[in-house]
Every structure is written in structure tokens, then in C-alpha cells.
Amino acid sequence: MTWKSGLRLNDGATAELSAIVLEAVGHVLPSCGIAPDHDEQPPSIRHSEPRVVAHIALAGEELRGGLELVIPLAVARAAYPLRYQREPSDHDLLDWTGEIANRLIAHIKRHLTRRAMVLHVSTPRAIIASYIKTAAPSRANVFTGSFTVGNHVLSVSFDATSPSGDLALRPELPETGLGEGDVLLFD
Numbered sequence: 001m002t003w004k005s006g007l008r009l010n011d012g013a014t015a016e017l018s019a020i021v022l023e024a025v026g027h028v029l030p031s032c033g034i035a036p037d038h039d040e041q042p043p044s045i046r047h048s049e050p051r052v053v054a055h056i057a058l059a060g061e062e063l064r065g066g067l068e069l070v071i072p073l074a075v076a077r078a079a080y081p082l083r084y085q086r087e088p089s090d091h092d093l094l095d096w097t098g099e100i101a102n103r104l105i106a107h108i109k110r111h112l113t114r115r116a117m118v119l120h121v122s123t124p125r126a127i128i129a130s131y132i133k134t135a136a137p138s139r140a141n142v143f144t145g146s147f148t149v150g151n152h153v154l155s156v157s158f159d160a161t162s163p164s165g166d167l168a169l170r171p172e173l174p175e176t177g178l179g180e181g182d183v184l185l186f187d
Contacts, residue, residue: 009160013167014142021067021143021158024107029147032100033079034071036147036154049152052076052093054101054126058109060119062167065140065160067108069101072152073128090128098124104156115170 009017022038029036050073057066073093080088080096088096101124109119140159147154 009142009162009167013169016169017158017160018143020108020111021156022145024104025145025156028103028107032103033081034075034149036149039146039148050128050130052097052126052128054097054124056101056105056124057122058105058119060117062117063119063160063162065158067101067105068157069097069104071097071154075149075152075154094126094128098126111172114172
């Protein structure tokens, strides 16, 4: 299958994927200790505030793209799960933010897998940045959302393309077996 560079998804697929990403954010971030409010008009972002930026890619025959998560360092530090045992290092916060991005993409992938898509996910990459220049969303942008957490703003972006640009998402199959986060123990 030949991929055309930057071929945008049709509006129907974009709307469905956007809803899946927003649902993932609403499910995953609270489970990671972050209680975001989706903000259509977020307060102005303090560009000098240190942030952790995590990126993770996914690819398959029908769809490829990536997710970017930008979290203020203070929010990542407050959500760090072992913060009561010890103060997290910058390395710990990079790992934790990468894990949150991994959980987000896994949630998205689970929905797409139930639509008979085979997708592969990369390892998350994370950096700490003191200044982030915001740019216009790419042509492949499916979802960009800003969320307030206290007086901080975090953002989630998801980009996707398909080989033809005419991706039609199949209906979601019923979930069988274990659900997300379920554990099966053997005796």
C-alpha cells in the first residue's frame, strides 16, 4: 500500500477519532492522578513554565499517526505515583509522562483494534522544555485539546493519516475476554 504524504482523513473518520481521543483523555488522566477540565478557550499558557512533552507514534496498514502530551512539570510532579515515598527526579517525571502517553495511546488503540484495525505502537519519547512554541495544527490533526488542571494548562494532540484519506471506521465489535486493566491470575 502506498502512502501519500500528509493525506488528511475524511470528516467522518476525523470526528470519530476525535471522540475516541477525548474519551481516552477523560478515562486515562484521572486514573493517573490528573483531574482535567476540558477547556474550549483555555487561559493563556505561560510559555516559560517548564513542561514535559511526550510523543508516541502508531502505525498500521489503514492508519498512522501520533499522540503528543504536554504537561506542566508541576502537574506531572503532583501526579507522580511514588511522590509520597520520595521526591521524583526529572528522569522519573520523564518516565511517568511517557507512561501516561502510553496509557492514552493504548486506550485509543484498544478502540481501534475492536474495529478490526491492526496497529503497532512505538516507545514513548519525552523531554523537558522550558519554552514551547505553539504552532498551527498539522493538516493531519485529528484532535487538539487544552485542559486546565488548577491554574495550569496541559494539552493533548493526535494526528493521523490514511493511505487514501478516505478511511471509514468499521463499527466497534463487542468486547470479549478481559477488559482494559483487568488481570487474569493463574493458580
